[in-house]
Amino acid sequence: NNLSNRNLIINGAMQVSQRGTSSTSDGYQTVDRFKLRAVNTDNWAFTQTHEDVAVNEAPYYTDGFRKYYDIQTTTIETSLEANEYVDIFQRIEANNTAHLGYGQSGGTAKTLTISFWVRAYQTGTYNFYLYLSGGKMQTKAYTISASNTWEKKTIIIEPTGADAQLPSASYSFQCGWLLAAGSDYTSGSNSTSYVTYANANFAAGQTGQITASTNNYFHLTGVQLEVGSVATDFEHRSFGQEIALCNR
Numbered sequence: 001n002n003l004s005n006r007n008l009i010i011n012g013a014m015q016v017s018q019r020g021t022s023s024t025s026d027g028y029q030t031v032d033r034f035k036l037r038a039v040n041t042d043n044w045a046f047t048q049t050h051e052d053v054a055v056n057e058a059p060y061y062t063d064g065f066r067k068y069y070d071i072q073t074t075t076i077e078t079s080l081e082a083n084e085y086v087d088i089f090q091r092i093e094a095n096n097t098a099h100l101g102y103g104q105s106g107g108t109a110k111t112l113t114i115s116f117w118v119r120a121y122q123t124g125t126y127n128f129y130l131y132l133s134g135g136k137m138q139t140k141a142y143t144i145s146a147s148n149t150w151e152k153k154t155i156i157i158e159p160t161g162a163d164a165q166l167p168s169a170s171y172s173f174q175c176g177w178l179l180a181a182g183s184d185y186t187s188g189s190n191s192t193s194y195v196t197y198a199n200a201n202f203a204a205g206q207t208g209q210i211t212a213s214t215n216n217y218f219h220l221t222g223v224q225l226e227v228g229s230v231a232t233d234f235e236h237r238s239f240g241q242e243i244a245l246c247n248r
Contacts, residue, residue, distance in 0.1 A: 007235040008092055009033075009175070010245045012116075012223035014067040017050035018246065024048075024074075031069045032246040033090050034220075040084045044211045045075035051219075058150040059117045059221050063234055068117075068221035071179060077211035082182040085203060086210060088220065089176035093248075094133070094165055097172040100227065102132070103164030112157040114175065115231035117222040119150045121215050124207035127181075127190075128155055131174040134163030136194040139204055152222070154231045160193035175225060178203040179210040179218050 016032040023029035026036045030050045038044060049070045059065040069088070077084065101107040114128060123144050131137040140155045165172040178185075181203030188200030195201070210216045224234050237245075 006226045008225040021050040044077040072217040082184040085181040086179040091171035092173040094168045094172035098167040102162040109159030115154045119219040126208040127178040162194045181206045
């Protein structure tokens with residue numbers, strides 16, 4: 001596999017952590033380009049850290065990933081209220097997505113595939129979403145089948161119904177992983193095309209709730225978003241390339 005510049009995600013191997021390696025605050029605190037967001041939570045406390053993948057763990061010995069992003073609950077949210085949620089996301093600059101043909105008349109919009117390695121203590125249904133700056137989104141469910149076990153997930157994103165994404169330095173895509181969600185966000189359904197954002201569809205059917213126990217954590221690495229309906233081998237970039245992209 002010799003094709004370069006396939007991965008639309010920056011720092012998908014979690015190599016770069018310029019702000020530090022540990023924090024008890026949300027926002028951009030540790031791993032570059034990935035933001036932890038806790039909305040309306042009033043009890044939940046956590047650490048977000050930049051960690052090493054052990055040499056005997058699957059992401060290392062199969063795909064060569066040395067680092068991962070770790071969110072760990074330290075104080076539970078006693079009762080997750082309807083308007084509360086937690087997610088991790090990365091925003092992608094519109095200059096880097098114009099070639100996908102989203103929402104352009106006379107062109108063919110590209111199918112996308114997201115792949116990533118994930119590990120969590122709590123099994124169940126989790127959601128990945130792709131939100132467009134114009135207000136449409138797709139939410140896709142995936143299952144974490146085994147506790148404390150690295151699993152590789154692959155999700156296809158069809159372009160049907162997408163808003164136009166014109167070149168600019170503003171963000172075009174927001175790619176996110178739901179870690180917990182209250183009932184305002186879980187009662188809807190997943191989508192096979194882009195639909196106008198609605199709270200009920202944001203975390204449709206989510207059962208994974210990182211906020212529920214101090215045992216709970218969420219680990220993420222090896223994130224690749226690329227054109228096509230097949231997840232290709234991860235595009236490993238040098239540390240120098242990755243940090244330059246992060247600094248952009």
